[in-house]
Amino acid sequence: MQNYSLADTYIKPLDPAEHELALETKNLKVFYGDHEAIHGASLQFERYKITALIGASGSGKSTFLRSLNRMNDLVDKARVTGEILYRGLDINSDKIDVYEMRRHIGMVFQRPNPFAKSIYDNITFAPRRFGEKNKKVLDEMVETSLKQAALWDQVKDDLNQSGLALSGGQQQRLCIARAIAMKPDILLLDEPASALDPISTSQVEDTLLALKDHYTIIIVTHNMQQAARISDYTSFFYSGTAIEFDETRKIFTRPQIQATEDYVSGHFG
Ligand SMILES: Nc1ncnc2c1ncn2[C@@H]1O[C@H](COP(=O)(O)OP(=O)(O)OP(=O)(O)O)[C@@H](O)[C@H]1O
Numbered sequence: 161m162q163n164y165s166l167a168d169t170y171i172k173p174l175d176p177a178e179h180e181l182a183l184e185t186k187n188l189k190v191f192y193g194d195h196e197a198i199h200g201a202s203l204q205f206e207r208y209k210i211t212a213l214i215g216a217s218g219s220g221k222s223t224f225l226r227s228l229n230r231m232n233d234l235v236d237k238a239r240v241t242g243e244i245l246y247r248g249l250d251i252n253s254d255k256i257d258v259y260e261m262r263r264h265i266g267m268v269f270q271r272p273n274p275f276a277k278s279i280y281d282n283i284t285f286a287p288r289r290f291g292e293k294n295k296k297v298l299d300e301m302v303e304t305s306l307k308q309a310a311l312w313d314q315v316k317d318d319l320n321q322s323g324l325a326l327s328g329g330q331q332q333r334l335c336i337a338r339a340i341a342m343k344p345d346i347l348l349l350d351e352p353a354s355a356l357d358p359i360s361t362s363q364v365e366d367t368l369l370a371l372k373d374h375y376t377i378i379i380v381t382h383n384m385q386q387a388a389r390i391s392d393y394t395s396f397f398y399s400g401t402a403i404e405f406d407e408t409r410k411i412f413t414r415p416q417i418q419a420t421e422d423y424v425s426g427h428f429g
Contacts, residue, residue, distance in 0.1 A: 265346045
């Protein structure tokens, strides 16, 4: 594989006067033991937009994404430095209540992972744990989040069926519904469609496009067409560095950096 300079980067700045920011990282580094997997990423994420993180396997996309709601806290030997600014707070600080923060910054994983419970219980599990007991409120929450995840019409007649009885695409939309039941501001998705067939993938993409009205979405994807189809901004990661960040149409038509150009045009390596 050709070696590209990690110093050669282009990160388009988003002027906060014109672009409301939902989240921003400043010099974010992630270490696994002595290995520095992310080399000081400073990226901005605009509110109510979809930002795609692309790059070859091992370039650090998932590591970066996981750090945005401190999932790396759960990874042995992982250490994160730098700032992750959300509503003026650095969520990487020791003073942050991580469980409370994750209500605002939710995550959906690569493989659909519904609980072995009913559809209703999948969605109400976390809200009940956070103290919501009112049946009417919970019912509304189930209906709203299933509607937002474009699953309501398919499951409304049997909310007691097991989440595991749904198709893969439906399970992933149930996981999205479960994540948005907590009304987060930001949804992090790590290759949410990679385990799905093309029809389910397209349904999940439609769901994400519809969710953009209410949520800021940051998505890791290996699928270049998917990034081009659904995202407003794209960041290209190479060897632990956010090499380029710009509007998606620019990344795919006129990238500033050779490594990005080679990656998006399939001439990488
Ligand atoms: N739990 C871990 N422990 C140690 N090293 C890790 C761990 N997770 C990831 N890494 C290392 O960090 C680097 C970035 O990996 P990461 O999984 O973030 O890349 P990625 O771009 O998401 O890859 P993929 O597209 O294959 O998921 C790699 O060198 C990887 O080996």
